Amino acid sequence: SGRLDEAIRHLEAAVASGHATAETSARLEQARARRQEAHAALANAERAIQTGRYDDAVKEAQRALDVYPAYDQAQAIRGKATQLSVTFHLIQGRDAIQAKQWRSAHDHLDRAGELDPTLQESDEEFAALHAKAHAEDQAQQYVGAATVLIAQRDHRQAYEILGEALTLVPSHPEALSLRQDCALVLAKQSADLGSRQEQRGDLP
DSSP, rough: HHHHHOOOOOOHHHHHHOOOHHHHHHHHHHHHHHHHHHHHHHHHHHHHTTTTTHHHHHHHHHHHHHOOEEEEEEEHHEEEEEEEEHHHHHHHHHHHHHOHHHHHHHHHHHHHHHTTTTTHHHHHHHHHHHHHHHHHHHHHHHHHHHHHHHTTTTTHHHHHHHHHHHHHHHTTTHHHHHHHHHHHHHHHHHHHHHHHHHHHHHHO
């Protein structure tokens, strides 16, 4: 915070000279308050790094910079926290993919991409994992919606939604199974309807 301290020293010297205006005195108090707030935010960031709360560290370091943009130490801490957070989310995202926890994987990889926007273009493995997590997560949401529709006996709409899931993940086992079940139900409904129509046609 050298530049901030320097600004405060200049203001303090002006006030000490006895010729400072009320505005200068007010600026000094504001600068001191900003320095205190920036120091507190940076201390929070450093504690967050020590306890593995890297996202919190990024936020606190950014808060210090919002208070005083020229805070060099806060810039360095934000950079360190960002790198640690990206690494953390990449590891968590990959672990979640291995466990087939698609929503968690999607969220972690999204966060890594937000922190480091260059990943999507510069890291082919990340781009592939991110796309897979997104597709699997979206497909699972479609399956969930289809399950509700099946419980409501709306097999036609469920069949269509499951088709959306399979467009994203063609080998999705649950979507394949449920869609086959829906197809059987729809086929039976169609056959029953045809039989009833034939019976009505036979009436005198």
